[in-house]
Amino acid sequence: MKALRYAAKGYDAVLYGMAYVAGFLMAAMMTVIFIDVVLRNLGYQSSAHFFTFTEYGLLVIPCLGAPWLVREKGHIYVEILLMYLKPRWRRLVTQAIGALCVAVCAILAWYASGVTLNDLLQNEKDVRSLDMPRWMVSGFIPLSFAMMALEFLRFLVRGENFLAPIAEEL
Amino acid sequence: MAWYWGTLILFGLGVGLMMVGVPVAIAFFATNIVAAVLFMGGANGIVQVINNGFGAMTNFALVPIPMFLLMGELYYHTGLASRMFNAIDKLMGNVPGRLAYVTVAGGTGFAALSGSSMGSTALLGSLMVPEMMRRGYSKYLSLGPIMGTGGLAVIIPPSALAVLLATLGRIDVGDLLVAGVIPGLVLSSMYVALIFVWTLVAPDSAPGYAVASVSLREKLWLIAVDVVPMFLVIVLCIGAMVAGWATPTEAAAIGCVGVIALAACFRCLGWRAFKKSLDGALRVTVMAFLIIFGSATFSQILAFTGASSGLIRWATGFELAPLAMLLVMLGVILFLGCFMDQLSMMLLTAPIFFPLAQTLHFDLIWFGLIMLLGLEIGYTTPPFGLLLFVLKGVAPRGTTMRDIYLAGMPFIACVLLLITLIIAFPPIATWLPRISH
Numbered sequence: 308m309k310a311l312r313y314a315a316k317g318y319d320a321v322l323y324g325m326a327y328v329a330g331f332l333m334a335a336m337m338t339v340i341f342i343d344v345v346l347r348n349l350g351y352q353s354s355a356h357f358f359t360f361t362e363y364g365l366l367v368i369p370c371l372g373a374p375w376l377v378r379e380k381g382h383i384y385v386e387i388l389l390m391y392l393k394p395r396w397r398r399l400v401t402q403a404i405g406a407l408c409v410a411v412c413a414i415l416a417w418y419a420s421g422v423t424l425n426d427l428l429q430n431e432k433d434v435r436s437l438d439m440p441r442w443m444v445s446g447f448i449p450l451s452f453a454m455m456a457l458e459f460l461r462f463l464v465r466g467e468n469f470l471a472p473i474a475e476e477l
Numbered sequence: 478m479a480w481y482w483g484t485l486i487l488f489g490l491g492v493g494l495m496m497v498g499v500p501v502a503i504a505f506f507a508t509n510i511v512a513a514v515l516f517m518g519g520a521n522g523i524v525q526v527i528n529n530g531f532g533a534m535t536n537f538a539l540v541p542i543p544m545f546l547l548m549g550e551l552y553y554h555t556g557l558a559s560r561m562f563n564a565i566d567k568l569m570g571n572v573p574g575r576l577a578y579v580t581v582a583g584g585t586g587f588a589a590l591s592g593s594s595m596g597s598t599a600l601l602g603s604l605m606v607p608e609m610m611r612r613g614y615s616k617y618l619s620l621g622p623i624m625g626t627g628g629l630a631v632i633i634p635p636s637a638l639a640v641l642l643a644t645l646g647r648i649d650v651g652d653l654l655v656a657g658v659i660p661g662l663v664l665s666s667m668y669v670a671l672i673f674v675w676t677l678v679a680p681d682s683a684p685g686y687a688v689a690s691v692s693l694r695e696k697l698w699l700i701a702v703d704v705v706p707m708f709l710v711i712v713l714c715i716g717a718m719v720a721g722w723a724t725p726t727e728a729a730a731i732g733c734v735g736v737i738a739l740a741a742c743f744r745c746l747g748w749r750a751f752k753k754s755l756d757g758a759l760r761v762t763v764m765a766f767l768i769i770f771g772s773a774t775f776s777q778i779l780a781f782t783g784a785s786s787g788l789i790r791w792a793t794g795f796e797l798a799p800l801a802m803l804l805v806m807l808g809v810i811l812f813l814g815c816f817m818d819q820l821s822m823m824l825l826t827a828p829i830f831f832p833l834a835q836t837l838h839f840d841l842i843w844f845g846l847i848m849l850l851g852l853e854i855g856y857t858t859p860p861f862g863l864l865l866f867v868l869k870g871v872a873p874r875g876t877t878m879r880d881i882y883l884a885g886m887p888f889i890a891c892v893l894l895l896i897t898l899i900i901a902f903p904p905i906a907t908w909l910p911r912i913s914h
Contacts, residue, residue, distance in 0.1 A: 330755040333543050333762070340540065340730035344723045358537060366534040368543065368759070369766035376763045382500035383764060383818055389498040404499050411507045418523045445531055470498065 322454065326375035329368045336364045355436035362435065363444050370447035374454035377462075377469065384470055401470065405463045412456035419449035480787030487512055487775070487784060491825065501821045502764065505771030512778045526774045533773030534766060537726055538650060541640040543762040544729035548635070548736050549597075550754035555740035555747075557707060558587050562604060564703035567691050574676035574683035576609045577622045578669060584626025585665040586704075589633045589711050594856055598627030598867045606872050615682035616876065617884040618675060624864050624881075625668050625888030628853040631819070632846065633661035635714055635732060638819055639849055641765070645772075645827035648841045650726065651718050652910040656846050658715075659909055660895060667891040675887075706742070710735040719913050768820050776828035789833050799837045803844075803900070806830050807851050814855020818863055822852060843899070846906040850896050857885040 339357050346353040376382060389397055425431070426442035433441045462469035490511060494504035506526075513522025552558050562583040569575045569582070580601055587597050601623040609619035631638050634654035643653040676683045691699075714732035717723040723731055740746035779785045792802065806826075813822045826848075834844040856864040859882040868881055899905050 326759065329763070330752075330759050333547060333755060333759060336540070337544060337547065337730045337733045340544075340727050341734045344717075344727050344731060348722050361540060362535040362537055365536065365539050365543075365766070366531065369534070369763045369770070372759050372763035373767060376760060379760070381760045381764065382502060383820075384498050384500045385495050385816060385818075386498065388496060400498065404497065407494075407499060407507060408503045411503050411510065414510055414523065415506060415527065418520070419527045422524055422527045444535070445527075448527060448531065470500070 318457075322374050322378060322458075325371040325454075329371035329375075332364050332368050332371070336361050336368075359436040359439070363439070366444060367447050370451035373451045374458050377455050377458035380469060382470070389470075398468075401468055402463065405459055405469055408459040408469070409456050409463065412452045412459060416449045416452035416456055419445070419452055423449055480783035481791075483512075483516065483778075483782030484784040484788060486515065487779060487782070488825070491775070495817065495821060501818065502767035502771060505768060505775060505821075505824070509771055509774045509778065512782075513774065516778060516782050525777075526771075529773040529777060530770035533769055536644075538640075538644050539766070539769070540726045541635065541650070541729035542637045542765055543758055544733050545635045545637045545640070546761050547754060547758040548729070548733045549630075550757040551733065551736045551740065551751070552587070554750040554753045554757070555736070555743075555745045556750075557736070557740055557743065557745065559604065560703050560743070560745075561586055561707045564699040567699055568696055568704075570691075571685070571688045573680065573685055574614075574618065574672050575688070576605060576612060576614060577618055577672045577676075577683060580605050580609075580622040581626050581665055581668045581672065584623070585629055585633065585661070586707060588626060588630035588661070589635075589708075594627045594630040594853075595863060595867050597630050598623055598864045601627060602868045602872060606868075606876075610873055612686055613684040615679070616880050618672070618682045620868060620872065620876070620881055620884035621886075621888050622668060622672065624857045624868060624885045625891065626665065627864050627867075628856045628888075628892070629661055629665060631853040631856070632657035632664070632849050634658060634711075635729060636849075637761075637765075638823070638852065639845075640726075640729075641769075641820070642823055642827065642845055642849060642852075645776075645823060646831040646841060646845055648831075648845055649910075651724070651913075652842050653845050653849075655715070655718070655910045655913050656842050656906045657849065659905055660846060660850070660899060663898070663905065664891060664895050667895065668888065671887055671891060706739055710739060765820055768824060772824040775824065779828050785829060785832060788829050789836060792833060793836060799839065800900070802833070802837055803839070803847070806833070807847065807896070810848060810851035811854060811858065814852065814862065815858045817855070819852045819855060822855060823848075840903060840907055842910055843903050843906045847896055847899060850892055850899070854889055854892050857889055 339360060343353045343357045389400060392400060423442050423446045426440070426445050431441040432438040433444060459469060487508060491504060491508040494507055495501055499507065509526050510523055513519075513526050516522070517525055562579070565583045565586070566579045569579050572578065584597060584601050587601070588594075605623060606619050610616070630636060634657050636654065636657060639653050639657060640650050643650040710732055713735045714728050717731050718728045737746060740750070776785075792805075797805070810822060810826060813825070830848065831841065831844075834841060856862050859865065859878075862885075865878065865881050865885070869876065869878060872881070
């Protein structure tokens with residue numbers, strides 16, 4: 308039981324740690340682009356890797372932040388049907404939606420793992436300003452979807468609603 | 478399979494799942510998975526979804542989305558926004574309906590700096606509504622201008638939605654951003670005119686009250702210290718683009734650094750404010766990018782099944798006049814706007830509407846701007862405009878959704894009038910991008 312608690316704590320640390328890294332990358336992206344523009348306008352040769360770093364950052368940031376967004380109930384959804392349902396039905400529909408979310412994320416995590424594994428075994432390169440081993444970037448996708456599936460599952464198992472509260476009245 | 482079956486399955490499933498309450502990003506992914514299995518060879522199709530997402534996300538053109546969001550959050554959390562509001566409040570003097578004018582003027586400035594309609598509405602709502610209610614303003618005049626000016630963030634640059642629309646429509650990001658300047662200013666002038674007429678016809682809706690007088694010297698000081706520097710950031714942002722120092726995508730990061738420098742000058746840049754800003758920007762960025770991840774395949778499947786070309790052939794087969802087609806497209810956006818959020822609407826409609834607009838020989842910047850205005854209306858149309866709920870969240874107790882719906886109507890009429898003007902006089906939208914080249 309104690310081991311399970313530690314595992315849960317460790318998992319939470321990873322989840323929030325990933326979100327912190329995503330925030331840091333966003334700030335780093337701003338800094339890098341600013342430096343790039345300043346250097347270019349001062350007549351210096353800036354690094355082409357700045358550009359590549361930013362492009363990869365655009366994929367990595369949402370991948371690192373997505374599981375945290377599920378935890379924070381930050382996903383937008385349309386309330387139209389749920390708002391008019393009786394509490395019992397609303398709970399049932401919400402659970403069904405939760406199950407669908409788990410399934411969708413798990414399927415994508417599974418196939419994305421296959422893509423990453425293939426990238427690793429085939430030694431695929433993403434050719435930009437540098438020959439980046441593709442698995443090092445694509446690997447964030449299965450990680451993200453797998454953790455999102457876990458997060459949705461966590462809400463389902465605990466019987467909690469994973470959607471932000473519905474507006475009080477029409 | 479005939480193209481219309483593909484269309485029906487794609488749109489039916491996507492819209493159906495969203496309407497049931499499935500999170501928008503997951504609804505897109507679920508539709509993609511089903512469509513990939515049906516039309517793209519099963520497992521290989523799903524692998525294609527992943528690879529498409531990889532390609533769509535690692536695209537430099539998307540940089541302004543997180544950067545503009547961060548810029549707006551920094552502007553809000555560092556207190557620069559409140560500073561500008563207080564200055565405008567003091568500068569306004571004793572005119573009937575002054576708080577409504579303060580809302581429009583300050584809101585236009587905030588819209589320009591933030592690029593976020595929801596942030597703008599939340600700020601204006603919490604700052605201005607309690608004050609207006611306390612001063613005896615009618616609830617409609619208290620709430621309406623806030624929703625109106627909140628929506629301005631969609632067209633006044635920098636606007637994250639405009640960047641996304643330009644990316645989806647494969648049009649020049651800088652051109653679409655610059656195209657929003659004049660219509661944005663025209664729209665805020667219309668709001669001012671509306672408030673003027675409103676207070677003239679119904680003076681009771683904005684009772685006068687004594688305001689402490691501010692000397693000319695004080696006014697000049699306020700303009701120099703609290704207003705001009707804020708607008709310098711916008712000038713820096715747009716100027717860097719126009720002068721060719723930076724691309725439109727890079728200008729977003731420069732705007733961010735500009736706000737940070739400004740906050741540092743005013744000694745209001747703390748670690749707490751910076752962390753909150755990153756948190757706020759990250760939430761919306763992750764949300765938007767997950768939807769973009771799914772949308773890459775969605776539009777590809779639309780093309781692959783022949784749904785895109787079929788729909789365009791079908792729509793043009795009626796041989797309607799281009800104007801009628803434009804109105805039909807606008808009607809679709811306005812209808813969807815009653816139920817859906819702006820991102821989802823854009824991703825559903827752009828893959829069809831932009832090729833259709835091209836077939837009809839529309840100026841795509843002009844068309845993009847009209848689409849943005851349609852999206853802006855969707856923010857305030859009942860029953861599910863996002864700004865309605867943001868305002869409900871920050872308005873005083875006792876404010877009903879009906880009050881909020883009714884308050885937004887005259888301002889929606891202004892946007893419709895602006896759309897009519899842009900259709901009749903396209904240079905309102907196209908002149909500035911043309912001369913900026």
